[in-house]
Amino acid sequence: MNTSASMPPSTSPSPSGAEQRAGGPPVRLGALVPLTPPGWVEAGRHLLAGLDLAVREVNDTGGIDGRPLELLVRDTAADPERAAAAVDELAGLGVAAVAGEYHSVVARAAAARAAALGVPFLCSSAVLDALTEEPTEWVARLAPAQSHGWRLYADFLLAEGRHRIAVATQPSVYWASGTRVLREHLAPRGGTVVALDANALTPGALCDALVEHGATALLLLVGQPEPAVPIVRAVRGDRRLAELLIGAPAGQPEFAGWAAALGGDGAGIPFLRYLPESPGPLGERVGRELGERLGEDPSFVAFEGWDTVTFLAAALRSHGTDRASVAASWPRVEAEGTRGPIRFSRTPDIGVLQWTWAPVQVADRDPAEPGRFRVLRTG
Structure with missing residues (x-):
């Protein structure tokens, strides 16, 4: 072709x-x-x-x-x-x-x-x-729209008791928009968002920053496989961050390449996907x-x-x-x-015609069986 x-x-x-x-x-x-x-x-x-x-x-x-x-x-x-x-x-x-x-x-x-x-x-x-x-x-x-799905994801974080959110991010209109959606939705509900530059920080330095900020969740607003995979490996290998939730709202863990690169380390990382539960x-x-x-x-x-x-x-x-x-x-x-x-x-604040809405899930790969997906929240 x-x-x-x-x-x-x-x-x-x-x-x-x-x-x-x-x-x-x-x-x-x-x-x-x-x-x-x-x-x-x-x-x-x-x-x-x-x-x-x-x-x-x-x-x-x-x-x-x-x-x-x-x-x-x-x-x-x-x-x-x-x-x-x-x-x-x-x-x-x-x-x-x-x-x-x-x-x-x-x-x-x-x-x-x-x-x-x-x-x-x-x-x-x-x-x-x-x-x-x-x-x-x-x-x-x-x-x-990003605001629709990512607000659902923010609600999932709050329901999990995760209020101190760090985002590892790279320069991009898309990542900046996602960070803004999360911050605006979480702030009135007692959540905070700190942005960490994944281009400027090594995975090890990023782990140090997570400890310093007392983050309870890290969201990967970065490219796949680089630098997402090295970041996950570093966090999983850092005992100080054993209780930290890693998340990927952009959907990186959906694909087989994620599981192939990370194996069990790539499981238990909630992401957004647009499928019905059944x-x-x-x-x-x-x-x-x-x-x-x-x-x-x-x-x-x-x-x-x-x-x-x-x-x-x-x-x-x-x-x-x-x-x-x-x-x-x-x-x-x-x-x-x-x-x-x-x-x-027509949808308020959306300049194009929009299907409102495709089904949205927060899902992850089951740590006990990384080839199987678990649905954690729907909307």
Whole structure:
């Protein structure tokens, strides 16, 4: 599969000549996915698996009024400028809409460019509240806003008796936004948040700072595997911090690479994921097929990919493939997703159309069996 923005588009699947004659030319969707470093490649692989599976299922059920759906995949590599350039390219290739992206800062650049060009962009996974600077009709989002999920996570910390929170963080709009959400939610409830610069502190120095501040929880607002994995190893190996809760609200422990890197040390670290506590028949069926494709259990990101294309197909089938019609249809379309009925609406303080809300869990890997997840809180 070609994922280079400078090369001809990749497709999934390539329609045959007979298909094109029968129903007309394919309906093209652009897909933005981090597939190479410094992007979170594991998340990108899961997102693409969901997008691709849904495209194939749409085509197996007649496509878009007999026309096959074609996925043009572009690798963002977690680069906002590369994502914006990909939107330009995809617009020139005639896509009906753009979908995907995992990294919030990258999705924000893609959303701004899509809105400027008049290209519908359905964001699959990025959660940054301020996905666009101004309200727009051209952008919708499937994942819950960061403030929604991270407030639930803050409530979980308080319920666990964790009031003195330290965050190991790196410079990023996303991490800064998360820190602000936590601080604003915890402060009125007796919680405090101190930020520790993970770029400036070695893992050992960070452990010293945790002891100095009397922290009862450390949240990893950092990249994976670096520096998250070394930080976890250092904290787990420090007897002074034996009672410290390590948390990762951004979801790093969801992926198999986390367990492979840390083994038992990676268990018992609560994180956010966007799944129902008990999947319905559709979720179970799609989960099995995604697992077969990935060779491992699918993360919530894979389900987000499937739900994205499924909703877009419903919009294209009911309102046509004209870009303005697609964007205008979003508040009037409902589609059955793997995690419940998907519908978009305006939400206070969110500038894009939003599904309110995908199910949210606080979960962790069971210390007794790190391959198994425990659900600790739902919302």
